[in-house]
């Protein structure tokens with residue numbers, strides 16, 4: 322079980338492009354086509370399985386919204402921040 326991050330830790334550790342919304346961190350990734358977004362979501366799913374930590378993914382036209390929270394801990398932990406950073410690398 323990872324420890325919950327406090328407000329300052331969350332602010333300090335938010336990866337580029339991500340925002341905090343309550344107990345979640347959120348980023349909407351933009352793509353040139355719908356299928357590029359679908360491909361990103363598939364890759365993100367693989368990273369999630371690897372980490373065994375799963376985001377909420379919403380695929381729409383040329384965008385994928387990613388929401389991360391640690392359900393068991395009831396808030397934001399290092400697992401969320403670390404996976405968010407990996408999603409950023411995947412999108413680059």
Ligand SMILES: C[C@H](O)[C@H](O)[C@H]1CNC2=NC(N)=NC(=O)C2=N1
Pocket residue numbers: 373374375376389390391392393394
């Ligand atoms: C039993 C529990 O669902 C598993 O331990 C994992 C699966 N993936 C998960 N993903 C997220 N985001 N939070 C969790 O607490 C979590 N728990």
